[in-house]
Amino acid sequence: MRSFCLARRIERKRLVELQKNQRHKGLVEDLTSKGSGVVKLDGFPIFIEGTIPGETVQFKLTKVGKKFGYGRLEDVIEPSADRVTLTDPIGRQIGTMTLQHMAYPAQLNYKQKQVKEAFERLGGFKNIAVQPTIGMEHPWSYRNKAQIPVRQVKGQLETGFYRRNSHDLVPVENFHIQDPVIDETIIVVRDILRRYQIKPYDEASGKGTIRHIIVKRGHYTGEVMLVLVLNQRELPHEAEIVAEIKAGVPELVSLMANFNFKQTNVILGKENRVLWGQDYYTDEMLGMQFKISANSFYQVNTPQAERMYEEAIRLAQLTGQETVLDAYCGIGSISLGLAREAGQVYAMEVVPEAIEMAKDNAKVNEITNVHFEVGKAEDVLPRWQAEGIQFDVAVVDPPRKGLDKSFIDTLVELAPERIVYVSCNPATQARDCQHFAEAGYQLQYIQPVDLFPQSPHVECVVLLQRSNG
Numbered sequence: 499m500r501s502f503c504l505a506r507r508i509e510r511k512r513l514v515e516l517q518k519n520q521r522h523k524g525l526v527e528d529l530t531s532k533g534s535g536v537v538k539l540d541g542f543p544i545f546i547e548g549t550i551p552g553e554t555v556q557f558k559l560t561k562v563g564k565k566f567g568y569g570r571l572e573d574v575i576e577p578s579a580d581r582v583t584l585t586d587p588i589g590r591q592i593g594t595m596t597l598q599h600m601a602y603p604a605q606l607n608y609k610q611k612q613v614k615e616a617f618e619r620l621g622g623f624k625n626i627a628v629q630p631t632i633g634m635e636h637p638w639s640y641r642n643k644a645q646i647p648v649r650q651v652k653g654q655l656e657t658g659f660y661r662r663n664s665h666d667l668v669p670v671e672n673f674h675i676q677d678p679v680i681d682e683t684i685i686v687v688r689d690i691l692r693r694y695q696i697k698p699y700d701e702a703s704g705k706g707t708i709r710h711i712i713v714k715r716g717h718y719t720g721e722v723m724l725v726l727v728l729n730q731r732e733l734p735h736e737a738e739i740v741a742e743i744k745a746g747v748p749e750l751v752s753l754m755a756n757f758n759f760k761q762t763n764v765i766l767g768k769e770n771r772v773l774w775g776q777d778y779y780t781d782e783m784l785g786m787q788f789k790i791s792a793n794s795f796y797q798v799n800t801p802q803a804e805r806m807y808e809e810a811i812r813l814a815q816l817t818g819q820e821t822v823l824d825a826y827c828g829i830g831s832i833s834l835g836l837a838r839e840a841g842q843v844y845a846m847e848v849v850p851e852a853i854e855m856a857k858d859n860a861k862v863n864e865i866t867n868v869h870f871e872v873g874k875a876e877d878v879l880p881r882w883q884a885e886g887i888q889f890d891v892a893v894v895d896p897p898r899k900g901l902d903k904s905f906i907d908t909l910v911e912l913a914p915e916r917i918v919y920v921s922c923n924p925a926t927q928a929r930d931c932q933h934f935a936e937a938g939y940q941l942q943y944i945q946p947v948d949l950f951p952q953s954p955h956v957e958c959v960v961l962l963q964r965s966n967g
């Protein structure tokens with residue numbers, strides 16, 4: 499009781515002492531999962547972006563909460579050996595390159611540590627081995643897709659990105675992390691829209707014509723898809739704008755309008771119309787061709803996605819006989835790779851256009867041993883179970899929120915020998931792996947892959963093996 503009161507008194511004292519706008523110095527001890535450095539003031543954690551463990555920094559407190567606070571870096575007093583010159587400070591303001599102050603090998607080590615901590619802290623696994631993160635040789639210009647808001651800034655139509663934690667558009671011409679042809683395409687389109695005085699979307703009033711520009715480019719094919727997300731049915735000067743975009747973007751194969759009339763942060767509406775060309779573009783992966791539509795998921799870093807898929811297929815240990823599940827299959831990128839080495843693949847995905855593309859992709863690549871179905875993984879799997887389908891191996895690649903608990907339960911009942919779990923969120927992956935471990939699966943291999951250099955995000959492939967008995 500006495501020590502509890504003492505702790506309360508210390509906490510109260512500290513809250514009085516630590517206040518917004520105060521300046522402090524401290525040693526950075528750790529990094530959070532969002533890539534911020536952690537300095538402890540009398541044991542009280544302060545999160546400071548742009549700092550690296552081991553360095554001493556001066557910072558200004560920007561917020562003091564009950565359990566932690568935030569600070570803004572003002573000066574690096576003793577820099578870490580891993581500190582490098584910023585490529586572009588704007589990348590930090592807009593949150594696209596929050597780790598750009600760290601040398602790339604240090605970023606890879608940080609991601610390996612993040613995965614290990616997630617599995618130990620959130621998954622309850624003890625002393626696990628995590629492989630070194632598979633990185634890129636040139637960790638820049640890698641994104642094959644950009645979703646760029648279009649807004650009015652100082653009386654002019656601008657393209658760029660939101661300042662972090664806000665909807666203020668910061669004009670940007672070079673993102674550094676995306677394919678330079680994508681950067682150039684955005685500028686070409688921006689200038690055409692300006693010439694025709696197209697009204698940018700205004701979030702407050704819900705008025706204006708154009709909300710977003712989406713550019714996707716095939717890494718190997720160079721083909722460009724451009725999507726203009728519109729807030730109204732008609733695009734003024736459509737014929738002239740289409741002709742100018744065609745002339746200004748030589749690799750264009752698909753120019754689409756997407757209609758989104760809702761006052762929402764969701765970028766794409768449900769309806770599309772082809773303005774010119776086809777309603778898809780193509781790319782290659784693992785030596786196969788893929789058609790990709792405007793609404794389909796496609797990994798944004800093609801060469802690193804290939805490395806990740808190769809790793810997933812290697813861990814599946816196929817001999818040509820197995821029946822394999824590929825859950826959350828998108829346009830079938832992993833499914834088709836698995837099919838080349840398995841007896842039969844069953845794959846499901848919730849977006850109908852993605853499954854249409856997946857079926858076309860199987861045909862184009864002359865792959866006949868994959869069955870694709872539209873639906874939620876948690877609904878489709880029990881149906882396949884009821885039909886008596888048995889799986890030797892399961893590959894799962896869910897969105898950030900991880901697997902549905904009922905999906906996990908059904909998969910455990912189906913008892914595949916191996917589960918290969920691909921994820922972009924180590925926290926939910928670790929949580930789900932704990933469920934599999936409780937059901938008798940052993941965590942055998944953990945491989946982080948860096949698909950998002952300069953940012954704290956990490957993808958991870960995990961192998962779970964069913965224990966004998």
Ligand SMILES: C[S@@+](CC[C@H](N)C(=O)[O-])C[C@H]1O[C@@H](n2cnc3c(N)ncnc32)[C@H](O)[C@@H]1O
Pocket residue numbers: 795796797825826827828829830831832846847848849852873874875876895896897
């Ligand atoms: C991380 S992506 C992986 C896609 C694919 N494996 C790839 O690598 O391109 C996750 C996919 O799950 C789909 N999805 C989301 N929720 C789903 C659900 N409940 N059931 C089935 N698919 C879902 C998304 O549309 C998306 O295509």
